[in-house]
Amino acid sequence: MKSKKCFGKELSQLQRIELDACTQCGECLKHCPVQEVTGKPEISPPEKIRMFKKLMRETDSIKSSLFGKDVDPKLIQDFTNAVYECTVCGACGQNCPVGLFNQRLWPVLRKEMVMRGLGPVGPQANMPKVVKETGNPYNEPPEKRYSPWFPGDVQVAESADIAYYAGCTGAYQAQPMVKGDVRVLNAIGKPFTMLPPEEEVCCGFPLFITGQHDMLKDLTDRLVTAYKAKGVKTLLCSCPCCVNIMARDWPIYYGKKLPFKIRHITQYVDDELKKGRIKIKKKLTERIIYHDPCYLSRGVGIIAEPRSILGSIPGIELLEFDRHGVNSRCCGAGGAARKVHHENAIAMGRLTINEAVEKRADKLVLSCPACYEKVNEAMKGHDRKIKIVDIMELIAELV
Amino acid sequence: MSFFLTLSAYCAFILFLIRLFSHIWSWINADKEPASDPLVNGKISPSLLWNALLDILFFRRVYATNKLLWAASWTFHLSFFLVLLRHLRYVLYPVPGFIVFIQPAGKIAGYILPLSLLLILIVRLTGGKDRYLSVYNFFLVGLLMLTSLTGIFMSSLFRTDLVNAKAFVFGMVTAAPATLPESRLFAVHFILFLVLLPSLPFHLIASPVTTIEARKREQALYKVIHEK
Structure with a gap:
């Protein structure tokens, strides 16, 4: 049986192949925004892959089985710094000459660090506790989720085919944005519903992206069950990160196909503009x-x-x-x-x-x-x- | 020296096989389910396969990112492949007609190979702010350069007795060791190859897989939340 300390256990088959496929050509550095502002190749995508492969070799190879799992602490520190300084934007993978899917690879490598108590870093570490207590990663009271920005003239239905999820960052940090969302939805004129502020909890993306996956199933189940209870057929959201985890990962955590469609608000508004409803x-x-x-x-x-x-x-x-x-x-x-x-x-x-x-x-x-x-x-x-x-x-x- | 090189060759080959199987074992043992995203594994259609095949054969993803690097790396891989095919005449008997046929092309490829490596090195080292060259790649390029240059010297300036060279290599393959040809250049060329064999990068077999997956993923991107 493999040691629990072996690196690479969280990687899928394809992701293991991806690590071997990296030619270390360095083309991705030209597209990495972190490189653009720091100029530090030691935290670049090929270096992250090189370091992680070394961690795997040092803990899960014939050599490590024979001579022990001796991991260099500096290597762990360097890798942790590199993987958490990344913005996980995925531009490196988009321009990768061998087509690595880095937008999904980096979060899994972060999960590897979290599993060993080596990540996340800084304030990210408090996130699960804060989300558990307040329902959002900003440690803001749930009752203030909508109240400071929600326009008084916008009507929200108790239940409707369409639901709008404001998202934590929009509700607490980018209020003009979510205010604009509901005003446009109101102008379209079709009824839309929202969850009560204490029920509209974090979608899970901040936890996913920092490698802290323990609460993801619970958050997904809570939100999907709540929208299902309202008879929702289409869930709208303006936050790309929320939309991403809802569309790509919620079905996995929920265990089956979602009972409603996920749509970004621009899709819905574009459709309604074309239909002439707005x-x-x-x-x-x-x-x-x-x-x-x-x-x-x-x-x-x-x-x-x-x-x-x-x-x-x-x-x-x-x-x-x-x-x-x-x-x-x-x-x-x-x-x-x-x-x-x-x-x-x-x-x-x-x-x-x-x-x-x-x-x-x-x-x-x-x-x-x-x-x-x-x-x-x-x-x-x-x-x-x-x-x-x-x-x-x-x-x-x-x- | 003959005994030492023969033994080293067997060790290098065993080392290569151990590396190869340990990587494949690691892939086989990994979780077969995608880490999270079911859409990563989109459907394979004939047009997708055709496009992926062109991506793999012509390095189209490299072409999209860096034309000069594409010219250098595609030329390198093609010439390396031809040189390898040309060298099959040393391990096969009788030599298949196809191998005989590509000998002239293989010889030309032998001259192009170090030039393409030099171009790769220049592209990598003149990347300005985004310059990146890993120690492993530097080692590989250097090793390939030396191997190819010693090969060129043997076939042009300091000719080696090819009959003895084939007898030595073929003897090794058929487990009937023969004497090493009296050529120091051949010994150096052979030793460099023995270092190269277990150091070969696994992107040679892994990158075609990721290239196909990238095609599938790009095709699936517009279905993530655009489904009816």
Whole structure:
């Protein structure tokens, strides 16, 4: 029987093959936002893979069976630093010459560290306790989840085919965004429901991305059961990270197909615009630039819908970042690293701002609460300024 | 020296097999279920397989990321493959017609191989801020460069008796050891090959799998939350 100390036990068959497939060509470094702001190859994707393979060899090989599992503490420390400084944006895998799926590989390597008490790092470690106590990773009271921002004129049905999940980051850290969401849903006119604030708990993504998977099944079961009880057929959400875990992982934790569809809010609004149920009435003579969130574009393939919505605004000129769509560059908020490596996150956020300013955009349009919070924070004290707006916040002003 | 090299060759081959089987064992023993994502394992269609085959044969993913690296690495892998095929004449008897046929191409590939390695090295070392070259890759490139250069010297400047060389290698393959040819260059070339054999990278067999998986994943991306 293998020792519990063996590294690599959490990896799937394909992920083990992926570790061997890495040619260490270093092409991914050109696409890594952490490399861009730190210039530290020692925390780059091929180095993470090299170090983890060494950890596997030192604990689970013929040599280790014969001569013992002697793991270099410095190697463990170096690997922990590298895997937790990463924003898990997945740009490295998207541009990998052998097609590694790093957006899924890095969280599993983080899980490997958590299983041995070597991760997570900094404030991330408190997350399971905080989520258990408050239902959100920000240690905010559940009763304040909706009250500070929810518009008084928006009607929420007790039960409906459509449900809206605000998400913790939106509700507590990017309130203009979620306010825009519900105003647009209200303008469409179809009834939609929401869970009571104490029932709308964390989707599990912050725990998943930091490698802390123990509570994921429980959180999934609670949320799925609650929406099912309301007779929900379609669950809408604007947070790319929530949408990602709901669509990709909830069916695994729930143990079967979800009883409702998961949709990003831009899909729904784009459909309703095309059906004519909502119309953009005001003209906007501005140059706007749209940033693709990593977990929306690379994660679930939502690329055309936000552009279709923005393109329907009369008078608008839509610009693109050099890296857009599935190749978008992380804004700095990814991988729960923003709370630990704050300076990296700010530097990445400023790269996004700088490019938008250089392209002479009047507005930077986002569609992710973590991006919204971090890019706004990055602009504080920065010499370049641009108006930052969430896509639904913008649409709510124009309908 | 003949005995030492023969013994080393068997050891290198055994070491290579141990490495190969331990990696395959590690893959077989891993959890066969995807870590979490059922959509990672999308469906395989003939068009997907065809595209994946082209990705694998022509390194299309490398081409998409770095044209110069693609030119260098594709040329290297092709020339390395041809050189390996050319060398089969030393271990097969009678030599198949196909191996005889590719001998001229194999010889040209032998000259191209170190040039492509040099280009790989230049691309890697002139990457500016994003320059990255692992110790293992540096070792591999150096080893391949030396092996190919000693091979070129043997076939052009300091000719080795090919009949004796074949007798030595073929004797090893048929477990009937023969005497080492009287050529120091051959001994160096052979020793370098013995170092190379157990050091071969496993991306040679793993990367085709991940390339196919990447195709499947990219095809499945627009089905994650776009299903009707």
